[in-house]
Amino acid sequence: MKVVYIASSPHSGSTLLDLMLNGHSGAFTVGEIRQLPKFVGPEQLMKRCTCGAPSIIECPFWHEVDAVVQARTGQTLGTLNIDRYDDLDGCRRDNLVLFEAVAAVSGAGFIVDSSKDVHRLELLLSAPGLDVLPVFLARNPKGQILSMTRSGERKNRQFASLLGLIGFYCLQNSKIDRLIRDRPHFRVRYEDLVRNPEAVLSPLMKAIGYEYEPGQRDFAEHERHNVGGNRMRRKKSNELRLDEAWRRDLNFFQKVAIDIGTIPGRYAFRRAGAHGLAGK
Template sequence: MVRRSAASVASWPGARLLPRPVFVLSAPRSGSTLLRLILDSHSRVHAPHELPLGDIAVHVPAGVPTAALALLGHDQTTAEHLLWDRLLHEELGRSGCSVLVVKHPDHVLMWKRLAVCWPDARFVFLLRHPAAIVASWSEAFGHRPSEAAAHLRQFTAALSEARRALPGVTVRYEDLVADPVAEVERVCGHIGVEFEPGMLEYGRHEHGPLQLGLGDWSDMIRSGRIQPARPIPAALPEALIDAAADWGYATRDGHTPTLNPKDANASVADACVGNG
């Protein structure tokens, strides 16, 4: 018996029902709910609430069930991929849209599985200054900055790894807030749809519940408007210095001379951040 890999199972024509899904990969508290709501406001795009694919699992008992599944060239991993694909394909079909956008903070930790499950998947990498991520996480969950940074490091490291390995478009949250037209136009171009100005007024559209466990639930995101928030904190926890440097936000000594590489003279104090 020849055992096929998960990649080979997904590679034959017709192996997947869901065409070219779009995954937003980011660390938590990076503005992914804002981006989801904006994209979900497009007439051809469906971006549902957070769905943790990694927690939607298939149980295959040992013994005969495992052996029988193996004879079909499958194992628990490939069976889960089939389940995810069918689930999301049905969701897209019910929406009447042509493009599905999926986001969950945990997905950045399993980017390799997503790329194997959907070889034609498209990726949007959403960055935010790590100091702002820590501040948002600490406020939302009551953690000290050092505790928050230690927890968030796994996400920032995975995001850096994914950006090096996968094709995709990178969006800085600070740029999205400051110039939403330009940034959303770039994302639309990447996912193959025309920009619609009404996307930016996401509060005029129905998006389902905004509550804990399904994405950001803050008053700011509920406002229905893209808006600025507090400046980025000056302190950057040591655990996230490497991520800040890798993303172009900071130097190795922890200083933050610029937020946007396109504007080397921009200062942290001038940054416009919000919609955690």
């Protein structure tokens, strides 16, 4: 079961990369699937599926996946252990069940998981039956850090200080690099993806085992049922715009502090090593 896993810090462009991979005829993206329990578990958050269905449980696609899971295991999407690490074997097994059910319903040759989280990547890499290609995505830290400060998410407030955000950027990149550097993986810079999607996606698709398809650039045209991700996943437009608000909205001292402070994090991203496939 082939899985492409996008690992990154938050606000690094993972939704865009996720949608562009979903545009391939052999792909199906589940988005930030680690959040699935929030939508199908006891809480049942009523958030629209990206396809427009009023919720994940009312989406015809996820309904069918649920039926396959039930037929094969007697469990439901709501009872699968997708993100509870107190039972690692169960979590690995249930994620395989989920990915196989998604592949059976979608007919896709590979599934894209853009959960970003490095601990989940570690879990999936050790799951029997899963063939995981990690894709390390990073953005210019000045853009990533400015986006973090503007995010309304409560969990990000703890990183409110510039120093905290710089430390977080370095820590995330180091953790991802340590986990993947000695195995096949791919590295993508967000700015390169926006400026020239074909140049980034062509070698990436080869690494996955497919050829790039021009339709991937028209990412908004394709059917989508991804769970979680930013508002971009609902957009109807294929417009690509490089978000460089940091040039205007950070002052000189903030820019210098980020440039110097994130040197270890940027180095961790750059050293692709022998196992980094043609990522830049």
